[in-house]
Amino acid sequence: MPVTVRVAMADDAQHLSAIEASAVLAFRSIDELSWVAQSPPMSVERHRQLIALSTCWVALDDESRSQGFLSAERYGEALHIHEVSVALSWQGQGLGRLIEVAQDYARSNGLRLITLTTFIDVPWNAPFYASMGFQAKATQDLEPRLATILNAEYQRGYAPGSRCAMVWSVT
Numbered sequence: 001m002p003v004t005v006r007v008a009m010a011d012d013a014q015h016l017s018a019i020e021a022s023a024v025l026a027f028r029s030i031d032e033l034s035w036v037a038q039s040p041p042m043s044v045e046r047h048r049q050l051i052a053l054s055t056c057w058v059a060l061d062d063e064s065r066s067q068g069f070l071s072a073e074r075y076g077e078a079l080h081i082h083e084v085s086v087a088l089s090w091q092g093q094g095l096g097r098l099i100e101v102a103q104d105y106a107r108s109n110g111l112r113l114i115t116l117t118t119f120i121d122v123p124w125n126a127p128f129y130a131s132m133g134f135q136a137k138a139t140q141d142l143e144p145r146l147a148t149i150l151n152a153e154y155q156r157g158y159a160p161g162s163r164c165a166m167v168w169s170v171t
Contacts, residue, residue: 003094005101008056008069013047015066016058016085023068023085030122032159042083047071055079057102059086059095070098072114075145079106081116091124099132106170114168117149126164134166 008016020041027036050056050071059068068086072079079102086095106114116134119125126136137146146165153163 002062003067003097004060004064005057005097006060007054008047008051008058008071010048010051012056012058012066012069013044013051016047016056016069016071017041017044019066019069019087020083020085022087022089023091025088026091026124027122033119033122035157042071050082055105057098059090059098061090068095068098070102072102074109074111075115077110077112079109079111079114080145080149081114084116096128096132099129103132103168103170106168112170114170115146115165117146117153117163117165119162120164121162126166129166129168132168134168136164136166 024037024039024041027033047056050073053073055072055074057070058066061067067090069083070081071083072081074080081102084098086093102114114134116129118129120136130136139147139150142150142165150163150165154160
């Protein structure tokens with residue numbers, strides 16, 4: 001299926017929460033994480049904030065409908081990915097190219113790395129990011145920003161040790 005990726009525009013914000021709500025339905029297949037499927041999506045206002053930074057990209061189908069997105073934010077010399085979501089019906093269709101767009105952005109903007117946090121044992125999480133060149137960081141090696149993010153995730157209910165921070169270094 002043909003897909004186009006472009007920088008998100010303000011009007012896209014209203015559609016991204018629905019994509020995220022669809023994407024998390026994949027977690028229903030994992031008993032200990034099925035509750036994630038009921039988690040509220042990122043607010044439209046937060047999407048608008050990230051879109052305004054020009055660090056949010058959408059993947060469009062051949063009818064120009066959003067089917068996936070990546071929302072990120074710059075922190076010094078790093079781009080931190082807050083969310084990658086692909087509509088359930090589009091998962092496994094190559095929208096991982098959103099990661100490649102973020103990698104191109106990091107390269108062309110002189111950044112040193114891309115960071116994210118994700119589930120360790122979910123196939124479309126850490127193993128997928130590893131296939132895209134990301135490396136898991138040991139907890140004791142985390143910079144304070146990433147350690148704070150992981151701690152906040154655990155406080156929101158994620159099982160201790162279920163998440164990791166990953167880094168992709170621009171070369």
